[in-house]
Amino acid sequence: MYTQALDIPQQGADKGPKAVENPAYQAEFDAKIDAGGYIEAKDWMPEAYRKTLVRQISQHAHSEIVGMLPEGNWITRAPTLKRKAILLAKVQDEGGHGLYLYAAAETLGVSRDELLDALHTGKAKYSSIFNYPTLTWADIGVIGWLVDGAAIMNQIPLCKCSYGPYARAMVRICKEESFHQRQGYDLLLTMMKGTDEQREMVQDAVNRWWWPSIMMFGPHDKDSVHSGQSARWGIKRISNDDLRQKFVDATVKQAEVLGVTMPDPALQWNAERGHYDYGAIDWDEFWNVVNGHGQGNVDRLAARVKAWEDGAWVRDAALEHERKRAAREDQAA
Amino acid sequence: MERKEWPLWEVFVRSRNGLDHKHCGSVHAPDAKLALQVARDVYTRRQEGVSIWVVQADHIVASDPDAKPELFDPAEDKIYRHPTFYQLPDEVNHM
C-alpha cells in the first residue's frame, strides 16, 4: 500500500495519479479492467474511478473504526477472562482493518487526516449497522455471527477488485475476519447450552439484529445508484440482492443449529427458486438510520471526535519531539 | 504550532528466516522508533514476522508506470534466460 507520498522521478510535483482525461489512457485502462487485471496506485485512472474508490474505501475504513465502539462497549464487562481477551483482540482487529483501508485510500492521493475530517464533520458515511446499541452480552455473539457474517459476504468478492491496494487490503482483512464470525457463533452456542435466561438473551439479540444485518447489503439492485458503474469497474463484483440472498441462505441453517428463530414469518424455503424467501425490508428504517436518526448516530460520532480531539496534544507533541531530536542531531553532526 | 499529520512509513516484513522482506502495508508515525513499534503491533499480531523494515514513504523512489514498455518489455524475448528453453534428453532432464 504505497501512497501518494511516493515519489516518481521527473514527476515529483505531480503527487496524485494523472487525472487528465485521455482516450488512449482510457482505452488502456478499460482493457486492463476487462482482462481482470489490477490498477495500481500510480497508473492512470479516470477521475470518477478514483473518486468512487476513495468514497468506497474510506466509508469502509470509517465503518471499521466506528464499528469498534458498539463491541468495545462490552470489553470491560466481558463475563470471563477468555471472552475478554477474544473480544479485545477482535475489536483491535477492526482497528487494524480500518488502518489497512485508510492506507489503501491514501494511495489515491488523499490523506488520512482529510478522511477523518470528513468523518468527524459528518460529510462521510459509515455503515449504519454500528448505530444500533449493544444491550446485552448476547449482542456481542450476534454481531460476530450476523454482522461480521454479512460483512464477509460483502468483502470476499472485493479481494479480487480491480484496484490493487484495495484488493490486497481486503485479502488481509478477510483472512482475519473469519475468526470474528466463528468466535461470535461459538459464544452463542455456549449461551444456548446454558440457562433459559441466556437463551432468551440470545433470541432477543437475534430479534434486534436480524433486519439491520440484512439491510447491510444496501438497497435493492433496482434502487442502487452506484452499482452499474462500479460493477463495470470491477470494484463491486456481486449485486446487493445476490449477496443478501447468499447470506440469508447460509444463515438459516446456522440459526437452526443454534436453536433460534429469525424474526421474519415470511422466511421459508422456495424450492422453485432454490433459495429462501424473506419478508419485506423496512427501508424507511434503513434510510432513517443512514440519514442520522438512529439511536447511536450522535453518540458514535461524538465518541470518535472526542478521541481525536483528546489526542491532538499527543500527536503534536510527538512531532515536536522529533523535530527537536532531529535538530539536536544536526547540531551534533 | 501548525498541526500536521504524522509521516507515512511503508512496512516490510520477513515472515520467517530465509525469506525476503515483503511489503505488507503502511503506518503513520512521528519517528522511526515508533514506526517500528506500531508496525509490529499492526502487522505481526498473528506471528506474521521475524523481522521488520520501515521506510519513510517519501524516501522510496519508484519506477514510472508510463515507462513500463521501455523498462520491462525488452526482457520479453530473452527466453533463453529461462531453464525451460533448453530441451534435454529425458534421462538428464532434471538438471
Next chain:
Amino acid sequence: MTTPNPAPLAAHLEYVTRLGDNALILGQRMSEWCGHAPVLEEDMALGNMSLDLIGQARMLLTHAGKLEGQGRDEDQLAFLRTEMNYRNLTLCELPNADFGRTMVRNFLFASFQVLLWERLLASHDSELAAIAAKSIKEARYHAQHAGDWVVRLGDGTAESHERTQAALDYLWPYTAEFFVVTPSDEAAAAAGIGPAWSELEAAWEAAVVPVLNEATLTVPARTPFKSWGKFGRHSEHLGHLLSEMQYMQRTYPGAQW
C-alpha cells in the same frame, strides 16, 4: 546452596495473587482505551499490551487457584472476590485519565515488572518461573514503548510537558507502595519463591530516573503519602472498576459463557 524452606502456602499464594491482580487490574484499565486512542496505531499498541496483561493474569490466577486448593479457577478469582481480597498495587487501579498519565503509569509499572520477572526466572516455583519467562518479554516491550512515549511527551510541546509532569506528580507517590516490606514477601523470599519487592527499589530507580531525566521531567521527592492496595486496602477507584468488571458474573451466578 541450601535448600530453602517451603513457604507457608498463605505467603506463596499471596505473592502469586498480587502478581496476578496487578496484571488483571491494569489490563482491565488499559482495555478501556480500545477505540479511543489518539491515533489508530496507538489503539493497536494499547490493545496488544492489554492483551499481554490479561494473558498474564489468566496464567497467574490459574496458578493461584491451584495453590489455594479450593477448586477456584481464573474466572472465579478474577470476578468473584470482594474488593479487599484483590492484592494489586493501587497504582494499577487508578483511572487512565489522559494518554500522558496512561503512558507514565505503564512506564513506571512495566519497569518494575521487568525487574520482578527477571528475578522470578529463577523462582523455585517452576510454574511461576515459566510464567516469568513468557511475561518478561512482554514487560520489556511495554517498558520500552511507554518509556519512549514518556520522553516524547515530556520533551515535546509546552502543553505535553506540563501534562506529563502533572501525571508523574500524581502517580509518583503511589510507587512507594511497590517497595513496602510485607511479611509474606519475606517468607516468599526466604522460600525462594521470588524477591521481596523492597529489594528492587534501587534497581527500579536506576531504570526509571534516567528516562524521566531524558524526558526533562522533575522526579518528585518522596512524601509521607502511603497507599496499601497490595494489602487489600484500595483507593475508591477499585470498587467502581470491579462493579463493572464483575457485572456479568454477579448478575448471572454460575452461568457458563
